[in-house]
Amino acid sequence: MKKDIKRENIITAAGNIFGRYGFREARMEKVAKEAGMGKSSLYYYFISKEELFEAVVEREAENLKNEIIRATKDITDPYKRMKIYVISRMKAFNQSINLYTAVKTNYLDHLPFIEKVRTKYDKEEMKMVENILKDGVRNNRFKLVNTELATVAIVTAIKGLEYNIIIRDGPEKIEQQVEQLLMFLFYGIVKRH
Numbered sequence: 001m002k003k004d005i006k007r008e009n010i011i012t013a014a015g016n017i018f019g020r021y022g023f024r025e026a027r028m029e030k031v032a033k034e035a036g037m038g039k040s041s042l043y044y045y046f047i048s049k050e051e052l053f054e055a056v057v058e059r060e061a062e063n064l065k066n067e068i069i070r071a072t073k074d075i076t077d078p079y080k081r082m083k084i085y086v087i088s089r090m091k092a093f094n095q096s097i098n099l100y101t102a103v104k105t106n107y108l109d110h111l112p113f114i115e116k117v118r119t120k121y122d123k124e125e126m127k128m129v130e131n132i133l134k135d136g137v138r139n140n141r142f143k144l145v146n147t148e149l150a151t152v153a154i155v156t157a158i159k160g161l162e163y164n165i166i167i168r169d170g171p172e173k174i175e176q177q178v179e180q181l182l183m184f185l186f187y188g189i190v191k192r193h
Contacts, residue, residue, distance in 0.1 A: 007045050010035045015056045019097040023053055023108060053098070054113045060099035061121055067092040068128065078136030079186065085132060086158055086178045089125075093162065094174075122155075129154050142186075154185060 013034035017026045028049055032039040046052040071088035075081040093100060101108065103121055108114050130151040136142030144150050161181060
């Protein structure tokens with residue numbers, strides 16, 4: 001059990017170092033110092049910087065998923081659930097700098113686990129959004145002919161606006177930006193008579 005606690009402490013320390021310096025500039029010496037141990041001791045837990053980064057990214061992805069589930073689990077109205085889903089996703093993603101780096105940057109493509117992380121993350125996100133849409137159809141709140149196509153459109157729109165919402169505009173404007181995005185997605189731009 002003590003080994004697991006030490007391993008978790010190393011992952012936390014590494015998350016801080018990777019977040020601060022980026023994957024390329026992060027050094028195992030810095031991680032060891034942050035974890036309060038010797039560099040050679042790190043290799044008892046992780047055989048390489050790549051393996052350690054993978055553990056950090058996987059933890060952040062799991063934390064992101066759990067935060068979204070926690071934020072949306074008690075909301076029954078599908079529109080509100082979608083809104084809270086997107087807001088909590090954006091906020092949690094903003095806190096997951098290493099996951100964001102792994103999912104969004106090309107310079108890590110040489111790492112074998114990156115594509116696996118991206119694929120798993122994409123599948124989980126598609127499933128969560130599709131479940132919200134299907135609930136909306138079942139509850140007669142949404143009128144959709146093809147929930148799969150709507151899911152792809154919504155996830156694509158969310159991903160396309162990540163940079164604007166998270167990086168450029170900052171976390172303080174997330175709710176306002178998400179509200180505008182969902183109004184557009186759910187009600188369109190066509191003026192009704």
